[in-house]
Amino acid sequence: MVKRILIKLAIWLPVTALIFAAAFIVVMRSTEWMPDEVEYQSVAGMTPDVIQKDTLKIVSWNIGYAGLGSDMDFFYDGGTKTRTSRERTIKNLKDITAFLKQHRDADFILLQEVDFNSKRSYHINEYDSLRAALPEFLGWWGINYQSQYVPIPLSDPIGRVKSGVVILSRHIPVNVLRLQYPSRVSFPQRMFDLKRCLLAASFAIGNDKILYINNTHNSAYDNGGMRAVEFAFLKNYLSDKPLSVTAGDWNSNPPGYKASQRELQDKHFSVISLSSNDFPQGFRVLADTTVKSVRYGYEPYNAQTTTRSAIDFALLGGDVEPVSVETVDLGFENSDHNPVLLTVKLSR
Template sequence: MLKRFLKVLCIILVVLILAVVAYLIFMTVTDYKPEEVISLNVSDDTEQVLKKDTKISAMTYNMGYCGLDAGQDFFMDGGTGSRSISKEKTLENLLGMTEFIQSQETDFILLQEVDIKATRSYNINEYEKLKENLSDYSSIHCINYNVPWVPVPISKPHGSVKSGLVTFSKYKITETNRYQYPGKEKWPRQLALLDRCFIESKLPVEEGKELILLNSHLSAYDKGGTIRKQQLDFLKDYVSKEYDKGNYVIVGGDWNHAIPGTDSGMFESKQEWPEWLKEIPEDFLPEGFKWGADKTVPTNRTVDIPYEEGENYYSVIDGFLVSPNVDIINVEGQQLNFQYTDHNPVTLEFTLK
């Protein structure tokens, strides 16, 4: 009896090992390996050209794949959730965020974590639905998360993911590219993680200059911060070179760092500073560049637990970086109490000198 049990156990172990090996081979072969720079297409480009000394606005908003609403937690941050609670809730969150975005009537909209087809969001093409409702904008989409199957958590895997960044614009874009950030986690961990990048949009400005608008989403989970340092160094070098050419430069997005000039300690919370949250080094800021962030409104909550006012840890990790030739008129975070996603949106009003 014991021999038969051991034999069955050995067979099960061999099958499990073979399954894991087969999965790793499959994931390695199908691993998304984007080029360092990829040219992107603009959908429904407009003809309106930017003018100096005109008030312009931009919003950044991480949509959390329309599945990280106030009632949800997330497994990578210590919670148990791995998907939106239902297809209906996903659509409800998408509609709520879309209606808010429409109400703001900003000139540029920079979105992160917008799913094209993913298990976690019930295969809803969120980008297409956004385009339908924001038809007076041109738009660009690029992939930064393309994985056939994320096998964790075991009880309810995150599943297949195809997701990315989206930029909407009311002004003409002459060129747009996907720039891959440097740095990767070690194999096999990297196989199930995002390929971090930014969307570069070049917009003509009167008198021959250009506005370089970047939609960025930096890393959050690398231990030791080595990858994040590489990304910040790359970004600093890029924006400095563009400004030296005489261009206007604006970077908006989810920095996954506490933005300088903000103080997370001012927000009431029963949690401690989370391990993943880092500060942007003081030597990152290029000379003359300025931060655009609202220190009075948190833009992110911890997702190891669902949202409960005064319980989660709050921080300001979403905002803007602008070059010296951009004048900031106003920056306003919108306190939506994380109703639809684990982020709050931020709007920047500015002029080009």
């Protein structure tokens, strides 16, 4: 009798598991977020500004959804965790906000990994929180990670996630576009993975000229092939836009940066090196690599042992001159990235 029961269990348990897995895939496929190649973000009812000044200040920062502070390791990077405590998330967001308020004289703030409704950040709408703290800024976003349920790791699944890139601006744009990068993983992984984008805002500067402010967050956990596709797309898009600033988290080293063997040989996160050939002719990179902008997440941050790299910087069109750049060393206390402060001058 016991033997028959065990045989039946041996047959039906795998069958039940397969049925459950198939049903899960069907449900997730039916709710999969599939963004359009081009999405217009609303500027309805607003009259575009004409930016008169030539020198502009920009802040760029991957805030790590206020969940990747110095206390965290992360399972994608070889750690074990998917989120920190709610109290630490709130503290991180408070400190991130305080830093941005200190630099509220910026014309533009470009943020990556801002959560709107995610389990990993306790369903805090971080965008609303930041906008409330910086009322003098208008805001637009481009979602790049949205899933009803990310089932990994099995021990503590990421669960629901909605996150993206944000542009906060003191100036009213002509338009704001979410441009889908042509890089996606295959089905069924794509249902649970990021769908990367470029958030592109255009601003009038007089004499029928347009300034483009672009926020990018490129692929990370690939062999470089997805990033190559994204950079080819970006090169083509920017080719006729000499009045442009593209900043963010490139997940790649800027041209001329000499990565260490530790940076290059990490088995979970691998940087790639960009060259001037990856950008349109006449464009130049504005980067401060004297301070590392990202730390690897295989362990809680340790200044002596944690691998760090430089992957956060800006790309300037030929009609934009570099004035200054600073990667601010915050010790990765509230994010796994350090913020970058940029000053540029327009050549009209």
